Structures are given as structure tokens and as C-alpha cells.
Amino acid sequence: MTIFQFPNDFRWGTATASYQIEGAYQEGGRGLSIWDTFAHTPGNVYDGHNGNIATDSYHRYEEDIALMKELGIDTYRFSIAWPRIIPDGDGEINQEGIDFYHRFVDTLLAAGIEPFCTLYHWDLPQALQDVGGWENRRTIDAFVKYAEIMFREFASKIKFWLTFNEPWCIAFLSNLEGKHAPGNTDLQVALNVGHHLLVAHGHAVKLFRDMSPADGQIGIAPNVAWAVPYSKSAEDRAACNRNIEVYADWFLDPVYKGSYPESLYNWFKEAGATPPVQDGDMEIIAQPIDLIGINYYHPTVNRYHPEAGYLHSEPIDMGLFKTDIGWPIDSTGLYDVIHYLQKYGNIDIYITENGACINDSPQNGIVDDSMRISYLQQHIAQVHRVINDGIHLKGYMAWSLMDNFEWAEGYRMRFGLIHVDFRNQVRTPKESFYWYQNVIRNNWMETR
Numbered sequence: 001m002t003i004f005q006f007p008n009d010f011r012w013g014t015a016t017a018s019y020q021i022e023g024a025y026q027e028g029g030r031g032l033s034i035w036d037t038f039a040h041t042p043g044n045v046y047d048g049h050n051g052n053i054a055t056d057s058y059h060r061y062e063e064d065i066a067l068m069k070e071l072g073i074d075t076y077r078f079s080i081a082w083p084r085i086i087p088d089g090d091g092e093i094n095q096e097g098i099d100f101y102h103r104f105v106d107t108l109l110a111a112g113i114e115p116f117c118t119l120y121h122w123d124l125p126q127a128l129q130d131v132g133g134w135e136n137r138r139t140i141d142a143f144v145k146y147a148e149i150m151f152r153e154f155a156s157k158i159k160f161w162l163t164f165n166e167p168w169c170i171a172f173l174s175n176l177e178g179k180h181a182p183g184n185t186d187l188q189v190a191l192n193v194g195h196h197l198l199v200a201h202g203h204a205v206k207l208f209r210d211m212s213p214a215d216g217q218i219g220i221a222p223n224v225a226w227a228v229p230y231s232k233s234a235e236d237r238a239a240c241n242r243n244i245e246v247y248a249d250w251f252l253d254p255v256y257k258g259s260y261p262e263s264l265y266n267w268f269k270e271a272g273a274t275p276p277v278q279d280g281d282m283e284i285i286a287q288p289i290d291l292i293g294i295n296y297y298h299p300t301v302n303r304y305h306p307e308a309g310y311l312h313s314e315p316i317d318m319g320l321f322k323t324d325i326g327w328p329i330d331s332t333g334l335y336d337v338i339h340y341l342q343k344y345g346n347i348d349i350y351i352t353e354n355g356a357c358i359n360d361s362p363q364n365g366i367v368d369d370s371m372r373i374s375y376l377q378q379h380i381a382q383v384h385r386v387i388n389d390g391i392h393l394k395g396y397m398a399w400s401l402m403d404n405f406e407w408a409e410g411y412r413m414r415f416g417l418i419h420v421d422f423r424n425q426v427r428t429p430k431e432s433f434y435w436y437q438n439v440i441r442n443n444w445m446e447t448r
């Protein structure tokens, strides 16, 4: 048994996202998002699930925040639904939407919980997609207008901001692999989307500085892959590097270095695609940021294979224990990838997502999700190990507060510390909720 003591100022939290929990998709003046369209299109989401109701948190946020207070978190990561603020993307402001988030944030603050706000967690207004979405540079200006409204309204209440969640998912999963909204399957489209979201990020950061909100911090939240080569061969090592770089470096090099990673740039160029860089873009992207959020779930073991996707990098099943979504459980990847990111300097890092898909259900009112406790314990131990190495890892937000809409997997894949019965919205804290509550209360963890 080991005791892991955390710094007094370490932040403990949970995370969610607007489309995954709010529901009320046609209420409060909300416009449609690309995820409404994608989920309403047969075949895109498991069993036709969608976010029309989700966990009904638009109506139940006070109950949710009471559970957060019981859990004892000091930080809550959530996202704003752009379609609630500007229903058609860049037209009229919807005051009802702004008012909703003021009530929500005020309730969080009254509960002593720090709001940690993601501006864009994938729910692009459909009206913007109708004219090209992130492929169209016009969406950059629309995003900056949206961000300005949010900073003006909330910078006095919200001190932690993320521009984009998981840029790899926005660009590649959604526009090359076609698995998320809007479901394109073209490499050049993916590079266009990825570049434009980076330019939008840079403009939003510059605007944030120009509006000089008192003591606010802003960053971006890439999901990171950690790939270990199956063999020591140069081919396998290169295949792993491509896999790691496409999630992290493709976005963080432009932000921290003002240029795309050369090797991957050339890899895509060989495939006939290059980012649509215009004069001044790379300078605006490289606006200094204050922090990054890192979303980590699992590592992979990869080898080179000429027919393995756009990176010729094939993940190998090494027989590890897996969560119910099929991801291997190996917390060492978290330690390794955080050290990998030190090449950008000893930047302030928050783990803005980490968690396990374990589909346990209540038995006599108890959800004995011991596998999730084991997963969290292993990963929080690695968080401590990273801090012990002097790395500025400032906080940990478990994904997720409660079971919710897990994108293409719908509601069958459960990541929550709280079980949600989607037939009646009954929330049941799982055993992992009480385990995490104890870690937070003590600010230390013991392994068992």
C-alpha cells in the first residue's frame, strides 16, 4: 500500500460537455447543431440514440451541482453550446441562452466550485455547417464573435477557458474517419478543418488578451495518444511517431512553435493534402497560452502496415485488460505522454479528461464499479508520479461526472461516476463516486 499526497493547490474535478448532457435541444431558443443532424441521421449513432434529452441537465443542473458539491470537487469542466448563444451561428444573440449559463455558473460558484469552461466541444451550429462549417474560413470569424460574447458576459465569473476540445476529433475523426459529425471522409477536408480551428483558437486567445479579463487563463485541450512500437524496427517507431504526432504535435507545434511538424506535414503532402495556410495564420495561431488540457484514456502498441489507415500505423491487441468500450488499461502511457509534452516547456497542464467506460448497473441501489476505481487509482498514481518529477500538472478532472451521450456509441457506453437511468433520469452515485470523494476530501490517495 502506498500513500500519494497531492499539493494543497491541486485541483480535483469532473468533466462533461453540452451536447452530451443538456438535452432540451429545442428549448431556450437553442438552434440546431451538427450533432443534432448527425445523430438524427440513421446509422450514425448506436441504436438511433441522440442528445435530444440526454441527462436533461438543462433542467436538472441544480441537482447535478448538488451532487458535485456532495462529491467535493472544487472544479467543474463543462462546455457552452454555441447554438444556445447564437442559434444560427453568426447572427442574432439569444439572450435566453446567455441567461441560462449565467444561472448555471452562478449556481456553481455559490456551491464553491470553479467553472472550467470549454467554448467548443463539437456542437457547431448547423447553419454554419450548411455553408461549409470549419472548412469555410468564415466560421473562424463566427467563432471569434461567439467567443467575444462569452468573454464579455462571463470573464468576471469564469477564470479558466479552453477554446477547443480534442482538435484531432474535430479534424480527423469527424472529417477523415467520418465517425463523428459532420461525417466527412477526406484528408484535405480534415486538414482544412484542423487549420481553421487553430486560426480561430489564435484569434480567440488574442481577443481574450485584448479584453484583458482579470486573472483569467486560456488554453486548448488536445486528446493525446501514446503509441509504443511493437518492434524496435525504424518502420514501427516511425509509425508510432505519426500516431502520437497527429493527436498532439499537429496542433501543439503550431500553437507553441508557429509551424506544423515537418515529418507529418510531408507525410500528408505525399498523400496530396496540405493545410490551407494564409499569410499571418501561423503567427496568430501561436498566441501564447496559459495552460493545456490533456485528455488521456489509453495507450496503444503500434506497428507499421502499409494498409493501416492514413498513417500506415496498425494498433495491436496485446491482450491487456480492457474497459467495456474495448480500450486497454495501462496508466503508464499517461506518465510517458505527459513527459513527451515537456518538449513544449514546463507548461501548466490539467488532466481535463481521464476515465473508464465500465457499464455496471445498480444492484439493490449499489453500483459496484470496482474496475473503474482500479482504473482511476492507477491513473491518479501516475498523476502523482508526474508531479513528483516537477512537472506543472495542476489538476485532474475525471471523465465523467455522470453517464451521458457517448457520441457514436450513444448511451450504451457509460463513463460516469454517477449512474443515470435514462428511462427516468434517476441519478445513482457509483462506488467510484464515494472512492473519489474520499480522495478529494483527503487530498491523498492510497493504493490497495
Ligand SMILES: CCOCCOc1ccc(-c2cn(C[C@@H]3NC[C@@H](O)[C@H]3O)nn2)cc1
Pocket: 017, 020, 166, 173, 177, 179, 223, 295, 297, 353, 399, 405, 406, 407
Ligand atoms: C476503429 C477506429 O476508430 C477511430 C477512433 O475512434 C475514436 C472514437 C472515440 C474516441 C474518443 C472518445 N473519447 C471520450 C470523449 N472525449 C471527449 C468527451 O466528449 C468524451 O465523450 N475520447 N476519445 C477516440 C477515437
